[in-house]
Amino acid sequence: MRLLIFNILLLFSTQSWSQTDLGIGLVSIDFDDQTVLEFYSDTLDTKPEKVIEFFDDRTINSWNIKNLEKQQEWLKPEVLWLDYFAFTFRCLTKTDNWFELIINNENGETYWLKKTEKTKFNNWEDYLKDMFGVARLSSFSQKIRTEPDENSKEIEYQGTDCFVVESMKGDWIKITTPDYCDENFTDSKTPIKSGWIKWRQGNKMIIEYFTTS
Structure with missing residues (x-):
């Protein structure tokens, strides 16, 4: 079941447009x-x-x-x-x-x-909050933090990324693990109740998002 849902998520994830302006x-x-x-x-x-x-x-x-x-x-x-x-x-x-x-x-x-x-x-905040899920790009390594700050404490996480966006603060988004991810991703052993990751680095998006399940 976990593999099936993960494949469905990949099917509907956004493409990576590294050269394109994020805009407003x-x-x-x-x-x-x-x-x-x-x-x-x-x-x-x-x-x-x-x-x-x-x-x-x-x-x-x-x-x-x-x-x-x-x-x-x-x-x-x-x-x-x-x-x-x-x-x-x-x-x-x-x-x-x-x-x-x-x-x-x-x-x-x-x-x-x-x-x-x-x-x-x-705006990007409202748009991302409306998505089915977000995940960190495998090509851009970053930790999940307790606060929107590189120096804040790291939150240990094991499993496949499957988060929803609660809010945005500059380059950072506050994330949590929704019930449907926690229930179906059997290798998500450490669901996130509240954490922060970066969604952009300069003018480049460093997450992927999923519009639907």
Whole structure:
């Protein structure tokens, strides 16, 4: 059971975008089969640079994007899992009417998208608190601390990382082990009641997060 759930978590974890600016937060798109998104190079432009159209794809019984294979040549957002209604971009700038979004997390390319009832902004703290779970990157070794300070006491932990975020303080996030992780990860022998890890180092994310189980 533990291995099965761990594999499911890996399936829905975020990719690591080491070269991309974290921005000020994220913008999620509440799309349906009528949604059309127009991306502009500048807020003063009258013609969009890129256009995405959604439709009801009966072949897969889900919403889909027209010409998705071609669109994905330039469209590489933070999250794109249409089956789970997850379509999210990192946001560099927001004004009263516009968002400047990173539309390609590989090269940092940005476009502007108008604010509508289908666009929802979250800062990183609120976004991470809403995730199913977070884990430390295996490529970036860090300890779990009692306080958001490198010099604070280390909390001994054994097992697979499976935490939820309670709050954020600068580069640090306060974590705990939720019941569903404690029950299903049989090698998590030392669940965390309250601890702190870093979620970023400079402008690089050093955790991975899971949007769903």
